[in-house]
Amino acid sequence: MVSLFIPCTVDLLMPEIGTAACELLEHLGEQPVYHQDQTCCGQPLFNVGYRDQARRVAKHFIEVFGRDERIVSPSGSCVSMVKHHYPELLSHEPSWYGRARELAGRVFELSQYIVDVLGVTDVGAAFDGSVTYHESCHVLRSLGVSDQPKKLIGAVRGARYVELNNATACCGFGGEFAVGFPEISQALVKDKATNFLNTGADVLLLCEPGCLLNINGYLHRNHPEKKAMHLASFLAGNMKEA
Amino acid sequence: MEAHTDRFKVTAGRELKNELSQIFLSLLPPGFTILRQIGMSSFPDPESAVEQARAIRAEVIERMPELLEEFERNAVSRGARVLWARDAREANDIILDIARQRGITYATKGKSMITEEIGLNEHLIRNGVDAYETDLGEVITQLLELPPFHIVGPAINVPPEEISAVFLKKGIIKEPTTNPIELGKAVRVYLREKFRHLEMGIVGVNMAVAATGTIVNVENEGNIRMTKSSPKTLVAVMSLEKVVPTMADAVHMVRILCRNCTGQKMSSYVSMDTGPRKQGEVDGPEELFIVIVDNGRSEIYRDRETRDVLRCIRCGGCLNTCPVYAKIGGYPYGFAYSGPMGQVLNPLLLGIEETSDLYRACTLCGACRQICPAGVDHPSLLLTYRAREVSRKGKDRKVEKSLAALVTLGISRAWIWNLGVRIMRPLFRRLAQNGNITDMPLGLKGWFTCRDLPDMPARTFHERWIDRRDAPLPERQRKKEV
Numbered sequence: 215m216v217s218l219f220i221p222c223t224v225d226l227l228m229p230e231i232g233t234a235a236c237e238l239l240e241h242l243g244e245q246p247v248y249h250q251d252q253t254c255c256g257q258p259l260f261n262v263g264y265r266d267q268a269r270r271v272a273k274h275f276i277e278v279f280g281r282d283e284r285i286v287s288p289s290g291s292c293v294s295m296v297k298h299h300y301p302e303l304l305s306h307e308p309s310w311y312g313r314a315r316e317l318a319g320r321v322f323e324l325s326q327y328i329v330d331v332l333g334v335t336d337v338g339a340a341f342d343g344s345v346t347y348h349e350s351c352h353v354l355r356s357l358g359v360s361d362q363p364k365k366l367i368g369a370v371r372g373a374r375y376v377e378l379n380n381a382t383a384c385c386g387f388g389g390e391f392a393v394g395f396p397e398i399s400q401a402l403v404k405d406k407a408t409n410f411l412n413t414g415a416d417v418l419l420l421c422e423p424g425c426l427l428n429i430n431g432y433l434h435r436n437h438p439e440k441k442a443m444h445l446a447s448f449l450a451g452n453m454k455e456a
Numbered sequence: 457m458e459a460h461t462d463r464f465k466v467t468a469g470r471e472l473k474n475e476l477s478q479i480f481l482s483l484l485p486p487g488f489t490i491l492r493q494i495g496m497s498s499f500p501d502p503e504s505a506v507e508q509a510r511a512i513r514a515e516v517i518e519r520m521p522e523l524l525e526e527f528e529r530n531a532v533s534r535g536a537r538v539l540w541a542r543d544a545r546e547a548n549d550i551i552l553d554i555a556r557q558r559g560i561t562y563a564t565k566g567k568s569m570i571t572e573e574i575g576l577n578e579h580l581i582r583n584g585v586d587a588y589e590t591d592l593g594e595v596i597t598q599l600l601e602l603p604p605f606h607i608v609g610p611a612i613n614v615p616p617e618e619i620s621a622v623f624l625k626k627g628i629i630k631e632p633t634t635n636p637i638e639l640g641k642a643v644r645v646y647l648r649e650k651f652r653h654l655e656m657g658i659v660g661v662n663m664a665v666a667a668t669g670t671i672v673n674v675e676n677e678g679n680i681r682m683t684k685s686s687p688k689t690l691v692a693v694m695s696l697e698k699v700v701p702t703m704a705d706a707v708h709m710v711r712i713l714c715r716n717c718t719g720q721k722m723s724s725y726v727s728m729d730t731g732p733r734k735q736g737e738v739d740g741p742e743e744l745f746i747v748i749v750d751n752g753r754s755e756i757y758r759d760r761e762t763r764d765v766l767r768c769i770r771c772g773g774c775l776n777t778c779p780v781y782a783k784i785g786g787y788p789y790g791f792a793y794s795g796p797m798g799q800v801l802n803p804l805l806l807g808i809e810e811t812s813d814l815y816r817a818c819t820l821c822g823a824c825r826q827i828c829p830a831g832v833d834h835p836s837l838l839l840t841y842r843a844r845e846v847s848r849k850g851k852d853r854k855v856e857k858s859l860a861a862l863v864t865l866g867i868s869r870a871w872i873w874n875l876g877v878r879i880m881r882p883l884f885r886r887l888a889q890n891g892n893i894t895d896m897p898l899g900l901k902g903w904f905t906c907r908d909l910p911d912m913p914a915r916t917f918h919e920r921w922i923d924r925r926d927a928p929l930p931e932r933q934r935k936k937e938v
């Protein structure tokens with residue numbers, strides 16, 4: 215049984231990504247469950263420095279998801295929060311620490327789950343156009359997930375893959391950073407957008423809702439004809455009817 | 457060195473608009489990154505080489521006190537004098553005293569970050585001892601009174617016209633010229649004069665070998681070697697963490713340092729000094745002082761949460777890979793250390809209160825941690841500083857703190873969360889036009905300087921899930937499309 219962990223950004227602002235993740239998993243024969251008690255993993259609190267608060271949130275998360283066999287999320291940074299930062303946050307409370315450690319091994323980023331756990335690379339999607347991929351920092355560097363999404367993209371019939379220049383460079387999101395240091399953030403997201411435009415690809419794919427908000431927010435303002443898309447939405451949206 | 461970390465945002469804003477800085481920044485970090493890759497690939501097994509370096513640094517920070525004592529014993533037995541300085545002022549006074557006791561009027565200096573940290577040049581000059589930088593870039597920044605732009609090329613962004621003007625003013629050249637070769641040559645002639653009559657040289661230390669008492673310096677211009685070998689009196693200044701256990705460790709760290717810094721397998725000059733000149737030897741200083749500077753490091757060391765900062769070997773690799781540094785350069789960091797290295801180090805040296813922008817100006821992308829051959833976990837340290845700032849009792853951040861408390865309450869109970877959603881949605885929707893929000897009041901303005909935000913959709917995922925679950929089976933198929 216796989217349990218859906220839907221990040222707050224997806225829940226509130228981009229619910230279609232959650233729906234897409236759900237459809238993808240169902241299409242692959244899974245029957246995902248969704249705990250209605252879930253809220254947010256606490257990453258924003260933790261990153262700004264509210265550790266005590268983040269600790270409370272972590273405990274809530276562990277209560278909600280603690281019994282699940284496998285937990286899947288369409289966000290690399292939220293998975294990294296649970297996997298890496300929960301144990302660290304709870305390191306002084308042995309029983310919670312144990313539960314956090316135990317949970318850490320059962321949380322997966324969506325593309326990682328599909329490719330590594332389900333062993334699927336071809337989800338049966340087709341797309342007539344060109345695509346490129348942004349390697350989100352947490353997906354790539356915190357989780358080491360890079361081949362998995364590329365394999366999934368590679369198996370989409372008809373899709374032409376174009377390499378993104380500086381694909382591993384940060385898009386300048388960083389949560390609080392984008393609000394606190396708008397000029398630096400702008401310079402970074404502008405580079406990312408420019409590199410995307412230079413590929414000439416129809417769509418920029420990624421596995422991180424934060425980057426998506428940032429890059430699409432910038433594109434919407436400055437290049438409204440172009441857009442980035444979560445890999446889950448792309449795959450689910452281009453799936454041939456079974 | 458006087459710290460200007462409080463001007464981070466202003467200076468960053470200025471640098472983002474400075475065309476010349478932007479040109480250099482678009483070339484320098486990517487260029488060094490490529491050189492680094494080429495350099496590292498010359499190891500038979502680059503990954504193991506980095507692992508080994510990290511292990512050496514891990515050992516150093518585990519055994520630092522005993523290693524320092526061992527270093528002192530061995531350096532002293534080879535004739536060096538080891539002096540310990542608790543803080544910047546003590547270090548500066550020790551060095552000034554050495555100069556005064558010998559009636560010294562000027563000293564030459566090798567490029568060294570620790571002497572910048574403690575503000576040695578200013579202290580000596582204020583007290584009547586001239587201190588001349590001898591690294592080409594440092595000569596220029598010293599004359600122009602600029603902070604370093606880049607760790608390897610501190611003055612690389614300064615246009616030749618400006619260099620020519622200041623050289624002319626200081627009498628280093630007679631005729632104005634923008635020819636870099638002539639400018640370089642002029643400095644060489646100017647410095648040779650200083651070296652010829654040199655009484656006292658001051659250098660930093662890249663590695664201090666505990667097992668042998670040797671100090672090791674790497675450089676590319678030969679000026680450090682001149683500063684080390686020309687004078688009667690040599691003063692080497694090092695911070696605690698420069699110590700390494702053995703010569704083999706030092707050599708490995710040199711190989712790693714050079715590759716990570718400039719991509720060289722070895723810098724043009726590597727000099728190793730074990731004690732001063734001995735009887736029968738033809739050159740070297742008559743006396744060698746090694747000043748070991750603490751300046752807050754014992755405390756950093758004692759604190760398990762911050763100790764890892766002392767792993768840093770100042771290779772500069774993290775500067776070249778940092779997306780933020782690549783946009784703003786070295787000036788905004790406002791102290792001797794810039795880039796991720798400065799972001800982790802400056803707050804501990806200068807205080808959490810004065811350096812907030814440094815540890816917040818980071819997207820936590822993790823590129824620095826990945827590249828660091830010393831095993832520094834920058835994001836984790838920055839997060840620690842952020843937490844420390846927040847947990848400080850004070851009036852500031854009052855609104856933010858109440859907001860955080862509210863959010864925490866909401867996150868910990870789904871019904872409050874969902875209630876919050878129902879309250880927030882109409883507010884959001886009122887701001888939106890055609891499904892997008894282009895501006896928002898309250899502290900969120902920064903987002904909208906270059907970006908829009910999608911409106912909150914009519915149904916959250918949570919609500920969609922319930923809709924879907926409650927829908928009759930055929931509907932459920934159709935509901936897939938939501």
Ligand code: SF4
Binds near residue numbers: 832
């Ligand atoms: S933190 Fe690491 S990468 Fe950065 S300068 Fe220090 S040793 Fe080099």
